[in-house]
Amino acid sequence: MSSPYYQEDVVAYRSLSTIKGLEWRHLKKKCRSLRLETACSRLREMAMISNVGRIMWHIELLMIIHIILLLSLLRDVVLVSLVPYFVVMIFTPFIMIGSxxxxVSSTVHKVISWLMAFFLTFMDIFSDVLGAIHRGAAYPIVPSYDHLVLLYIYMALPIAFFKGYSAYILGLSVSVVYICFVLYMQYLNDRISFALLGSYAIYLFILNLIFSYFTVIRDYGIRRSVLSRYQLVYQNIVYQTVMKKEKALLESILPRRMVRTLQEEICNRIEDQDKNITPLMSTSRKLFLEPYPEVSILVADMVNYTHLTTTLEAPQLVEILHDLFVNFDLAANRNRAMRIKFLGDAYNCVAGIPNYFPAHASCCVDQALEMIQITQEISNRRNLAINLRIGVHSGEVFAGIIGHTKWQFDTWSKDVDITNHLETSGLPGLVHVSQQTLSMLDEHYVFIDGTEKARNDPILQKAGIRTYLVSSRLPDTMEPGELDNDYSNASISSYRLSYSGYYEEIQIKAQREMMKEVEQMTVGHCFLDCKRNRSSKKNASSEEYLFNKRIHFFLVVFRRWKTEWAFHNQPDLMMKYTLLVMFCAGLAILSINWIERADYFDLYVMFGILLFLLILCFLAGYKKLRRQCKRLTPMTQPSFFLTRWLLRISERIEDSLFVRVPLTVVVLLLLYVMSSQVVPNWSWVLLMPTCTTKSPMRNALDPGR
Known part of the structure; x- marks a missing residue:
């Protein structure tokens, strides 16, 4: 069972791009594990209500435009053929008002969707039939608005926003009605063509497939929105809880008396800063120390530092030190080590503070080896002779805060002095460790005996310290990257174990707060929300007010072009699936032309275009396909240059807007070329007998004209 805690950004590109399965299924599982399905359902319901007004205006506007085009472009329009369009305009608001x-219950929404879908279907059918009957002409071969009816079913009608297969069943039912209509029209015309019927069935099937993919994209966006908002709510509650538990957290790190003193000092200092009072020198504050009996200490010093100070300018030297220490700190975070201080060219850190963990020696030596590697990389990049001497020793320390004007957390002990001597008696590029540290390491480290200088060191002799030089670490049996994950998971697990009660409370609070947040989320403009929009304008901090202020009402784009650009420039993980759907559309076009017995030359051209689309699908999905076979991490990048290039191309298609947009335009043009192979055979005279418009698919599917 997956953990109920939400510790990572699952909606981020980096997180979603590393999963093996389908992205929308991953988000669905995440919503279930976090118990956010209710929030997702509520957001879908809000989007559905917002779409009701939009679909009514779309249908009314579409009918008006269609009637105007018929009256202006066609001669001798049969007015009776316009009756279904007026019927749609009149009765659509009455049907949709219930949603x-x-x-309203989900059953009512589904009934309204079925009623509206078949109402549009039959009005589409009767518009052509009435014109043909009035003129005594041949019956129409295919209807005009089949694609729009299916689009409304999958994208706009209320049934499209409910979970399950209701929308797919309705879409297939409407498709069956259209196929039966085409078959019956052929029967009335005494010209039954199974090729035409098969082509039309393929056409409706690919429409259902494309619009079904649109529903997947919409659900993917809804779940990302819910998870993103949940992350904000969760982090806000965590922040508030941490603020409330600040005292307990400090007491778990520092002695209780030191916490009280520091809190008092902080409050006094803030008050003094507000009053512009300069803190006076005083020794009234007591010194508090805390013992840590089992830690590992690292002391590093730069070799040839004096030569660098005499040969480099001060800004250049500071830049080099900054580059080194920043990378050292990042490595310390990865290796669970705490940097204590750095002075000049010296760098000190300790593993095992403030919380003890058994692997402190391994983490400290790993930190030392990584620091040496970082130093060598920077040295090679800058063409300088930079190296480190590092000493590591395991023992006890006393840690505390000293100072008055500038506080400093530092460590002191005999073992700290021993570590300093290990560093001075070591060799550049090697880690000088004591026998105590070596005994805590596993067998994955390569080492030799220590230096002669260490054997002659009086401090080390007096303490009976035997030393060794560690040169490297053998590779683990597990894949690179798993060790870091184990460490981080162990750290999170121990933290959760200590504060499990807090996080259970946070989870419950976040789920309750999320339902309130969903009610405030903006899902789009709705004409029913006009009153709410007016009232929200009074509150400048409301989400609805900010949405209306920053986004154009009709264009539905950000008013600031920089924001719009940043929005479109986000990575698109669904691009590979979009190209796959386009390939399926191309395959359907090729199948229709093959059934209609198109010229061999046209079929060869279409096959070549389809092969090119298949190559594009392979390039876009190569990263996903490779991830199914092998885990991809920065340490496991392929060595073969062709594989690396394929991975880069796949990532560029996902990441870059400058690649996705031209690629989409090219694919759409290729699909247009495939679908227009029969366009020269079209004739506008076909519009006259039925006095209605015909879709391009209608002309393409009419082999007898």
Whole structure:
């Protein structure tokens, strides 16, 4: 069972791009594990209500435009053929009005969707049939608005926003009605063509497939929105909880008396800064120390530092030190070591502070080896002779805060002095460790005996310290990157174990707060929300007010072009699936032309275009395909240059807007070329007998004209 805690950004590109399965299924599982399905359902319901007004205006506007085009472009328009369009305009609001309420059950929404879908279907059918009957002409071969009816079913009608297969069943049912209509029209015309019927069935099937993919994209966006908002809510509650538990957290790190003193000092200092009072020198504050009996200490010093100070300018030297110490700190975070201080060219850190963990010696030696590697990389990049001497020793320390004006957390002990002597008696590029540290390491480290200088060191002799030089670490049996994950998971697990009660409370609070947040989320403009929009304008901090202020009402884009650009420039993980759907559309076009017995030359051209689309699908999905076979981490990048280039191309298609947009345009043009192979055979005279418009697919599927 997956953990109920939400510790990572699952909606981020870096997180979603590393999973093996389908991205929308991963988000679905995440919503279930976090118990956010109710929030997702509520957001879908809000989007559905917002779409009700939009679909009514779309249908009314579409009917008006269609009637105007018929009256202006066609001669001798049969007015009776316009009756279905007026019927649609009149009855659509009455049918859809039931879905404009918040308290309507899902069954009512589904019934309204079925009624509206078949109402549009039959009006589409009768518009052509009435014109043909009135003129005594041949019956129409295919209807005009089949694609729009299916689009409304999958994207706009209320049934499209409910979980399950209701929308797919309705879409297939409408498709069956259209196929039966085409078959019956052929029967009335005494010209039954199974080739035409098969082509039309393929056409409806690919429409259902494309619009079904649109529903997947919409659900993917809804779940990303919910998870993103949940992450904000969760982090806000965590922040508030941490603020409330600050005292307990400090007491778990520092002695209780030191916590009280520091809190008092902080409050006094803030008050003094507000009053512009300069803190006076005083020794009234007591010194508090805390013992840590089992830690590992690292002391590093730069070799040839004096030569660098005499040969480099001060800004250049500071830049080099900054580059080194920043990378050292990042490595310390990875290796669970705490940097204590750095002075000039010296760098000190300790593993095992503030919380003890058994692997402190391994983490400290790993930190030392990584620091040496970082130093060598920077030295090679800058063409300088930079190296480190590092000493590592395991023992006890006393840690505390000293100072008055500038506080400093530092460590002191005999073992700290021993570590300093290990560093001075070591060799550049090697880690000088004591026998105590070596005994805590596993067998993955390569080492030799220590230096002669260490054997002659009086401090080390007095303490009975035997030393060794560690040169490297043998590779683990597990894949690179798993060790870091184990460490981080262990750290998170121990933290959760200590504060499990807090996080259970946070999870419950976040789920309750999330339902309130969903109600405030903006899902789009709705004509029913006009009153709410007016009232929200009074509150400049409301989400609805900010949405209306920053986004154009009609264009539905950000008012600031920089924001719009940043929005479109985000990585698109669904691009590979979009190209796959386009390939399926191309395959359907090729199948239709093959059934209609197109010229061999046209078929060869279409096959070549389809092969090119298949190559594009392979390039876009190569990263995903490779991830199914082998885990991809920065340490496991392929060595073969062709594989690396394929991975880069796949990542560029996902990441770069400058690649996705031209690629999409090219693919759409290729699909247009495939679908227009029969366009020269079209004739606008076909519009006259039925006095209605025909879709391009209608002309393409009419082999007898």
């Amino acid at each position: 404009m309420q918040d308290d």
